[in-house]
Amino acid sequence: MSSPVIELMDVVRVYPLPSGDVTALSGVSLRIDEGEFVAIMGPSGSGKSTLLNQIGCLDRPTSGDLSLAGKNTREMDDRELTNLRLSSIGYIFQKFNLIPLLSAYENVEYPYIMKHRKNDDTGRVRDLLAMMGIDENLSAHKPNELSGGQQQRVAIARALVNDPAILLCDEPTGNLDSQTSLQIMEILADLHRRGRTLVMVTHNPETATYADRIITIRDGQIA
Amino acid sequence: MIGNDIIFALSVRSVRLHFLRSVLAALGIVIGVVAIASIGMMGANMTLSVTEQLSDMANKLTVTPYRGGGGGMMGGFGGGGGSSDDDAITEKEFKTIQRIVTKYGTAYTVRSESDKIEVGSDEGRATIYGLDTETMREILTVESGEYPKSTTSVVVGPTLAERLDLKIGSKIKIGDPDKGSTTTVRVVGILEERGMSMDLSTDMAIIGSDKLFVGIYGGEGEYDQVNVVVSDLNNIEMVKTAIENELNRKEDTVTVQDSSRMMESITSTVSTMTTFVMAIAGISLLVAAVSIFNVMMMSVNERVREIGILRSIGTQRAEILRMFIYEAAIIGIVGAIIGAIVSIVIGYVIVVGMIGSAEYFFAPGSIVYVPMAMTVGAGICIATGIYPAWRASNLDPIEALQNE
Numbered sequence: 001m002s003s004p005v006i007e008l009m010d011v012v013r014v015y016p017l018p019s020g021d022v023t024a025l026s027g028v029s030l031r032i033d034e035g036e037f038v039a040i041m042g043p044s045g046s047g048k049s050t051l052l053n054q055i056g057c058l059d060r061p062t063s064g065d066l067s068l069a070g071k072n073t074r075e076m077d078d079r080e081l082t083n084l085r086l087s088s089i090g091y092i093f094q095k096f097n098l099i100p101l102l103s104a105y106e107n108v109e110y111p112y113i114m115k116h117r118k119n120d121d122t123g124r125v126r127d128l129l130a131m132m133g134i135d136e137n138l139s140a141h142k143p144n145e146l147s148g149g150q151q152q153r154v155a156i157a158r159a160l161v162n163d164p165a166i167l168l169c170d171e172p173t174g175n176l177d178s179q180t181s182l183q184i185m186e187i188l189a190d191l192h193r194r195g196r197t198l199v200m201v202t203h204n205p206e207t208a209t210y211a212d213r214i215i216t217i218r219d220g221q222i223a
Numbered sequence: 224m225i226g227n228d229i230i231f232a233l234s235v236r237s238v239r240l241h242f243l244r245s246v247l248a249a250l251g252i253v254i255g256v257v258a259i260a261s262i263g264m265m266g267a268n269m270t271l272s273v274t275e276q277l278s279d280m281a282n283k284l285t286v287t288p289y290r291g292g293g294g295g296m297m298g299g300f301g302g303g304g305g306s307s308d309d310d311a312i313t314e315k316e317f318k319t320i321q322r323i324v325t326k327y328g329t330a331y332t333v334r335s336e337s338d339k340i341e342v343g344s345d346e347g348r349a350t351i352y353g354l355d356t357e358t359m360r361e362i363l364t365v366e367s368g369e370y371p372k373s374t375t376s377v378v379v380g381p382t383l384a385e386r387l388d389l390k391i392g393s394k395i396k397i398g399d400p401d402k403g404s405t406t407t408v409r410v411v412g413i414l415e416e417r418g419m420s421m422d423l424s425t426d427m428a429i430i431g432s433d434k435l436f437v438g439i440y441g442g443e444g445e446y447d448q449v450n451v452v453v454s455d456l457n458n459i460e461m462v463k464t465a466i467e468n469e470l471n472r473k474e475d476t477v478t479v480q481d482s483s484r485m486m487e488s489i490t491s492t493v494s495t496m497t498t499f500v501m502a503i504a505g506i507s508l509l510v511a512a513v514s515i516f517n518v519m520m521m522s523v524n525e526r527v528r529e530i531g532i533l534r535s536i537g538t539q540r541a542e543i544l545r546m547f548i549y550e551a552a553i554i555g556i557v558g559a560i561i562g563a564i565v566s567i568v569i570g571y572v573i574v575v576g577m578i579g580s581a582e583y584f585f586a587p588g589s590i591v592y593v594p595m596a597m598t599v600g601a602g603i604c605i606a607t608g609i610y611p612a613w614r615a616s617n618l619d620p621i622e623a624l625q626n627e
Contacts, residue, residue: 053621058624059621082534082540083539085536085537086538087537091535091536097528097532097624098532099233099533101233101236101240101529102233102236106229109229110229111536111537114536114537114538162537
């Protein structure tokens, strides 16, 4: 039996607002095993992004526990959570979120440098970019000189550079045309076949079909 | 370390991306650094050149008739006060001074008068000194020509000679023809430059023998000033006190001055002025600080989303902080370096223009203002960047990511 990579136990997230507290997640318990491809679906405002932010350690639960790769994040401070994001989580965003000041190559290399405190001398960055179909010529370009599909490929390479335990995808095809979406989904499915754990938020039922398991969120709870 | 630091690289690129904005912000620092450094250097050069000139006379005392009040310093300055009969040093007083001084050094008398002079068609005013011919050879250095031998020959200071185009053999008419007779004298020598001094200011003066002076202005047996040269500097206070005790026993008849008081007074005046003007120059740095604060806040605000990305993919708060501090530091240090170069150039021009010599420009006391102003400029810049950087590092990653 495979071990759980992600485990949520009764996670509650309440946003305190002057007009009254808003409960985005009200007691979510979830277990995702190594090698799984899980799609999280639900209408907008259902709490699926909040759930992804919890798993991605960008946010903390108001109550409940979150364990990543066997480590409980409850007692971690900002520094430790940041290190976890750097080493164990790969983020793929809807808007690609590449750093505009860095070239495609440097964008992929950035998390590597942050983790290893040196430039990549193993060729990993180059290999990942090649695997994503970004040649050396393209990788010298700044993100704004690349197409959406190319940017998302670079973003996937960046997410993989530190060999994370989990890949988190937030509407990865939301800003792409259907042809490019298909290519990106093929890449993700391929990563899954190679044993990568993926969690993907989407509202598109078609992309959700690539997943092993679909979790539907409604009003902050798993439906 | 910083060479291949990607955080530093990001700061450099951000500065380059907003090149004009960064240059304008740095310009504020440049102006501030230049203002502080060049004013500081000017003050230091003034103090140094005055101190150097005055230290030549550290072993000298001047004895002048007591004129009441505290105006002694200016009376001594230039030595060109009037020689009215009421306030003069008598032959008897001079003998007394000589008696006191004899063991420790020498004393000589000075007669001086400011009068109208005429050279050809040029008119002007000059100080006319009457000195003993022997004394003249001891204390004055002739650059060209010789010392006066007769009662109609004089030597002149270099500044006066230049201004009135005097040469050896030139004739000078002394005295105001409207008020009485004039005397014509002949220039036989031109003196070396002596600079500002308390005992004798010869650069703009005509120096003749006692006989010549008495012949024009009268006053046999009366002197305007007695100068004392003490051979051992350590005796100066003692000699000063002895003269004062002897001559001012019943009532104040003379004022005895050494150069230290004058030096202190000039140095403190210059340094007070310099500090004051530098404080005003400091305001320009304050303005620069506001502009850098503005630039840094803009830089943070337009990069909120980028900060969100960096944080979400595993950049520590401290690294975000560092990134923005670097950005302020780059602007500050580049501004300070340019400011230093410009202030050396401008400072040099100002010093040469106002003091006339760059002799002390590279002296440690003067050039120290360059690194000092640089440190202040760059320091203010970095300090100004702290708050924007702190704000950037404390942004919530999720909110930052949602920023458009």
